Amino acid sequence: MQLFVLLFLLSHVAMVTALSGCHSDRDKDHRPRENCTAAGFSDVPAGFEPSTKVLLFPNNLFSSLSWSSFQIFTEIYEIDLTGNKVPEVVSSILILPSLSVLRLGSNHLTSLSDGSFVACPGLTELYLDNNAIESLSDHTFSGLSKLEILDLSSNRIKVLPELMLHPLPAIETLFLEKNKIKVMPDDWFSQKEEVPYLYLSDNPWACSCSLGYLHTYLDDYELNVYVRDGPLIKSDAESVVCDSPQWLKGTPVMSVKDSDLCSTMKESAPPGDFDEPRWRSIGQFLGFSILSNDTSARGLLRTDIEPPT
Numbered sequence: 001m002q003l004f005v006l007l008f009l010l011s012h013v014a015m016v017t018a019l020s021g022c023h024s025d026r027d028k029d030h031r032p033r034e035n036c037t038a039a040g041f042s043d044v045p046a047g048f049e050p051s052t053k054v055l056l057f058p059n060n061l062f063s064s065l066s067w068s069s070f071q072i073f074t075e076i077y078e079i080d081l082t083g084n085k086v087p088e089v090v091s092s093i094l095i096l097p098s099l100s101v102l103r104l105g106s107n108h109l110t111s112l113s114d115g116s117f118v119a120c121p122g123l124t125e126l127y128l129d130n131n132a133i134e135s136l137s138d139h140t141f142s143g144l145s146k147l148e149i150l151d152l153s154s155n156r157i158k159v160l161p162e163l164m165l166h167p168l169p170a171i172e173t174l175f176l177e178k179n180k181i182k183v184m185p186d187d188w189f190s191q192k193e194e195v196p197y198l199y200l201s202d203n204p205w206a207c208s209c210s211l212g213y214l215h216t217y218l219d220d221y222e223l224n225v226y227v228r229d230g231p232l233i234k235s236d237a238e239s240v241v242c243d244s245p246q247w248l249k250g251t252p253v254m255s256v257k258d259s260d261l262c263s264t265m266k267e268s269a270p271p272g273d274f275d276e277p278r279w280r281s282i283g284q285f286l287g288f289s290i291l292s293n294d295t296s297a298r299g300l301l302r303t304d305i306e307p308p309t
């Protein structure tokens with residue numbers, strides 16, 4: 001009987017201390033969690049245990065990300081602000097060293113400046129999908145040496161900053177599908193060549209000579225390229241298709257021939273005119289023009305290519 005009374009009192013106390021709109025439980029790894037889904041908050045309410053490790057605020061009314069609001073949670077592991085109205089991430093020297101997962105999908109982000117996430121150098125997962133991000137910089141992700149998952153899908157990214165991946169030596173999964181990317185900078189993956197899960201579909205890839213790096217990369221790492229449908233993923237390197245030029249529209253980048261990738265004239269020039277410029281450039285490379293009437297040059301070429309007898 002006494003036990004029942006005690007249990008009743010305990011549950012009553014728990015109900016009283018829980019914030020309205022939130023419920024306390026534990027995540028799959030038993031971290032103390034507060035779930036305040038769609039509860040109308042615009043900032044972190046007072047009253048949570050400082051030992052809380054997971055704070056979920058999806059579909060609330062946060063209009064800024066204030067790092068200091070989370071500072072009292074000294075062991076914070078995950079913050080979920082999916083579906084709020086955050087317009088920017090302000091770089092801060094304030095540190096949340098334990099933060100591992102940050103969800104900012106479906107907010108109002110339009111750009112991310114240098115060092116946006118230096119406040120949380122321990123991040124392993126960063127979700128920025130379904131925003132309106134147009135621009136990133138070489139230093140947007142500075143300091144994220146442990147980041148394994150970066151989701152930038154469904155944004156308006158036009159240009160991949162040349163050195164954007166350099167601060168991310170641990171990257172394993174990179175979501176870039178559904179953006180406006182035309183070109184991948186040369187050596188973009190040079191810091192960490194192999195990214196095991198790569199999503200590049202639904203971008204207007206421009207299949208010209210400047211896409212040579214991606215073309216070669218896809219050839220080397222074909223099996224790492226995926227598409228997803230909700231939680232289902234499948235390997236599909238042919239999901240990376242040309243949007244331009246018109247005659248290659250819809251062709252998988254991987255199956256475009258090297259010569260077609262670099263032929264800008266194919267559409268306009270009549271057939272048969274292709275070989276001349278190529279021969280001329282080989283001649284220039286060898287230091288003479290094979291199209292000239294210079295007989296010594298022709299002689300040189302002939303002796304060069306004749307098999308020994």
Ligand SMILES: *[C@@H]1O[C@H](CO)[C@@H](O)[C@H](O)[C@H]1NC(C)=O
Pocket residue numbers: 035036037056
């Ligand atoms: C949080 O609570 C909502 C209902 O309020 C539920 O739908 C959702 O699945 C919960 N989130 C997690 C991660 O348990």
